[in-house]
Amino acid sequence: MSAGFHRALGLLLAMSLAAPLPVSAQEPDFGELVPLIPTRYQPPDADTEGGLWLALDRVEGEIRRSAARINNVALETYLQEIVCRLSQEYCPDFRIYILRKPYFNAAMAPNGMMMVWSGLLLRVRNEAQLASVLGHEMGHYLRRHSLQQFEDYKNKSIFMAFLSLGLAGAAAAGGIDPGVGRAAGDLAGIGILASIFSFSREHEREADLYGAQLLHKARYDMSQSARVWSQLIEEEEAADIDTHRLPGFFASHPPPDDREASLRAYAEHQQQDDAGAYLGDEAFRQQMRPFIEQWCEDQILLNQPGRSRHLFASLRSDSAWPEMMSYYLGEVHRRDAQEPGEYEQALRAYGRALDGTDPVLKAHRQQGMVYLKMKDKPNAHQAFLRYLDAVPDAEDKAMIDYYLEITQ
């Protein structure tokens, strides 16, 4: 991607995601919100908004061609259908792009482009939770928050100084630097811009409320919107956030505690009939299943064992692909075995990965590796034999033969 793309992307994401300070505890106002933008809206070419859309259209072109884009018609169609269910007549105004980024994040551009990161799809448990996040982003678009913020800053004399500061940060963060330790990422650029272009706390509150309204009208289970935040709170508490500060969503949003409370209050205010509320867990899992293994591998490659351990364990507890989550929990224990008992925990986890309706057969092999690390050659040997039995055409047979030789 060009440096220009990264500059614009950083600007876009910061404007969509950022907010400065936590929302203070107030009695929430649950007044009905309405769209501030007509359907099929196109700005006049000559004005500020027209220029912004022109820049974002170029960004969208690069995203469309990006190697990070998960260019899968079925998956994009599924998310588009959720957006349409939420937005009704505004459905044609939104375009969804799914990016392979292992962090919880989503962004909405003023021109109707929405980006969803794979780390978010890995973490939400069902369609209602996904809809709550998509609805929040749609709230920013329908209430024109990005444009309001852009207009506000444009009128300030210091705007250009801030813009060049932020753009320089995004460009530097967006490039590739093989000098490790200065490893590049779009996320550092977002953090810089987030401090400059941030939605007001009122915008964030509005987006939460609007998303919840859309959820209610579309008859999704409203209790799930608060659950998204409680899940993320638990993950942050489990993660080593001092050394693995989570980029993306939390770098630019206020703490989720207030949001969880507000959304829970709104759900109670609406007194939704739970019997009719749609969760969509089966449909969601069916759509995500082809990608889950890759997204779990991406999470492992982040080398954040505390966060990964919690994430896989909690996903397993929620019966989301339990065998797959057990396998990757085993991987975390194996790769980060620094405490006594980790290898035993890895073996147990791999065992659970093999015991279910969707067994992960390569867990036999990983059991063999753990036994080998525990210097238990007989059990290692047997595990490798079980692996070859289960996967006779294994691509890694040369290494398995090596392991069998050294464990005889």
Add this chain to the structure above:
Amino acid sequence: MRILLAFLLIVNLSACNQYVRVDATEQTMDQLAVTPGAIWNKVPSQASFGYAPTWTVNDTSLDFVTFFTDIGEGEALVDATKKEQFPVFRADMLPEEMTELVETTFIKAYNGNLISREPVQPVKWAGRTAFETSFEFTTEDNVIRKVNTVVTTYEGKLYGISYQATRMHYHPRYLNDYRQIVNSSRLL
């Protein structure tokens, strides 16, 4: 005289920041000795792959070979700042854990996405049993990069060589030159 000494100092210091042609003679890095062809340039340390000895033909954004030497217990392959949590070598690592270490290091360094990996193969390298693999990943600039790597342990430390280049054009172009380096390797 002082001016001359200052001038020489400045010249020497500036040379540390320049690319220097690598002679086509045996080169030694810790206990690893290799004999390259005449095409490589030594990358200044501040531009190398995490300060590991690195050679390139055109530029590190296109192609490079990097050498992991004398990596001991608890050490990462690259000398990173505290902010970046890279995995570390453990003396009890299995072969595929060592290649995982290389793969994870590259992916994290580039904030990349893994596309594919080949199965690890046991091989003979530098007179020892070693393990080689290759993997491909995308980076933020939409370029697909391919890495070949060979690793082993020697006197309890990890030694290895990795070759990274853009999958299109550069990787196949210098693959044989990388293999020349690998085939010439000795552990002293």
